[in-house]
Amino acid sequence: MLDDTLLDDPAALRRADHDRALLALAGSGARVRTALRLAEAAGIDRLRPDGRPRAVLVAGHGSALTAAEMLAALAGTASLVSPLPPADAAPVPRTDRATAPPVFTAGLAWQLPGWAGPLDLLVVSSADGGEQGLVALAEQAYARGCAIVVVAPEGSPLAGAALQVRALPLPFVPSALSSDSPDDGTPPAAAYAAEPDLPAEDPAALWSHLTPLLALCQKLGVTQLPYDALAxxxxxxxxxxxxxxxxxxxxxxxxxxxxxxxxxxxxxxxxxxxxxxxxxxxxxxxxxxxxxxxxxxxxxxxxxxxxxxxxxxxxxxxxxxxxxxxxxxxxxxxxxxxxxxxxxxxxxxxxxxxxxxxxxxxxxxxxxxxxxxxxxxxxxxxxxxxxxxxxxxxxxxxxxxxxxxxxxxxxxxxxxxxxxxxxxxxx
Structure with a gap:
């Protein structure tokens, strides 16, 4: 049942918002600016593409795939944009049984379509950067001659793998909110996870996936956005x-x-x-x-x-x-x-x-x-x-x-x- 009175009580909303989703959404604009600035620093402006790729494959899960669907909507019929969801999952062994079980997404696996090759671009996007399946996918794309771009947090295994497969690394911008307890003493968001290995996704992570993706595709001619559209x-x-x-x-x-x-x-x-x-x-x-x-x-x-x-x-x-x-x-x-x-x-x-x-x-x-x-x-x-x-x-x-x-x-x-x-x- 909906509590109508809570919607008009800002203090009650803050207390109920244990993982501070409202604050995360309020910072979406800032994350777009930061992601755009970091993408430019990573070298997107210096790209000199020979032409538009035949297809853009975007691999990931959660809001990374949502970003791919949005890119496809913005690109229209001029370019083939294909989200690449995980095809399978495997258990990930725990190195320390005293700790919490590993996150389920760490064991996801991806597979390139049979037609992918040197004419295509693979974008691997992850908010965590610890998915071994995405690392294996980047290696598979490298063996096939695909151009590769990796969006992942700096220092993550996926960001490290980007250098091994000669991919363009673009940093993923995390939320500015700490995972620690808020100032009012509310327990951290992790305490409210129904499934320890399936944590809730940051609701504003979409813009950290979509911004570098759009900046890249704007440079490659996949989309026809104005130069200042992202700003x-x-x-x-x-x-x-x-x-x-x-x-x-x-x-x-x-x-x-x-x-x-x-x-x-x-x-x-x-x-x-x-x-x-x-x-x-x-x-x-x-x-x-x-x-x-x-x-x-x-x-x-x-x-x-x-x-x-x-x-x-x-x-x-x-x-x-x-x-x-x-x-x-x-x-x-x-x-x-x-x-x-x-x-x-x-x-x-x-x-x-x-x-x-x-x-x-x-x-x-x-x-x-x-x-x-x-x-x-x-x-x-x-x-x-x-x-x-x-x-x-x-x-x-x-x-x-x-x-x-x-x-x-x-x-x-x-x-x-x-x-x-x-x-x-x-x-």
Missing amino acids: ATADLLDESAVRCRPDAAAYTNPAKGLAARLAGTVPLLWAEGPVAGAAAGRFAAQLADRAGRPALAGPLPQVLTAHRGMFTGQLGAGADPDDFFRDRVEEPDPLHLQVLLLRHIPGDQPSATPAGPGEPDDGPAEVPADDEGPRSFGATRAHRLAAAHDVRLTEYASRRADPLHALADLVALTDFAAVYLGLAAQS
Whole structure:
């Protein structure tokens, strides 16, 4: 059950936020700037590519794969960008049985596709740098003649292996927050891990994976981003952090409003376009990780047929919240569907131009249900389907002209909403 009062109590939110996820998200803009500066220091500006690679393979797990999916959305059909998830896992022996068991991800294994070769680029990205499977993958790519880039913490085994396979090493920017106990005496985040070898991922790690990846692909011509797109993205993330800060009241904080709207529902995350699709996939993962909530995500128009059965089942209009015979004391409130439609509607203003509060380009805005603005046939059909089955549909749209800035808008909003929903539900 959602505790509505906690959302408007900044002190209670800080106490409930044991691993300081809100602070980590607030520092996303700073991590983009730091990652960009370190990538330039590592030599990205000095690259003189002969041409665009045939394919860009991005290997990793968690938000590293999410970053690959976002790169694919931004690159479009001009370049082949393929996320490379782990194919297997093996146990990792403990060297000291008195210590905690090794993290599960250390035993993951990856495999290059059979067609990968000298025309392709492999990017290996890790927040830990201790995955032996990624080290083996880099060695395999080196034997095949692939160009290799490694994003990993300095001093990690993966960063050391980058030198052995003649890869371009790019540093991974960790969170500035310490893993020690906060000043208020709250136990460290590790104490709250449900599985010792499956720790929660830093919610802002996405930007430490995505920033060097975009800086590299911008240099290689895989994406067509403006030269200052990443620097402006950091500013937009700062603005989102101000709008979604814990001490902003729920009626002015869009992330708190979205969290309250999703409470007690099964969200269907529908997206129009590749940018919104990447944001919807990220939101589904964050709802599972930070709020423990299931959500189904997919692009229009495919979801209209894929999710049709949800509207006619027990979660649709057939579940009557006003059932006279329901025991309202002993029985919990029934779950219902909630459709969240994410869209990118480029406006007339360039995205790098600052917009004042209340202007259409000031972050993603909730589109009123009675808005008669231009919609695609898929979006119109989505509204009709939801209305026909008495299912609430909420639409959020970013009007940034630049796709990367629209992506940052939607991801920042939904990341904060997932964290707020998880904090309020666990209290």
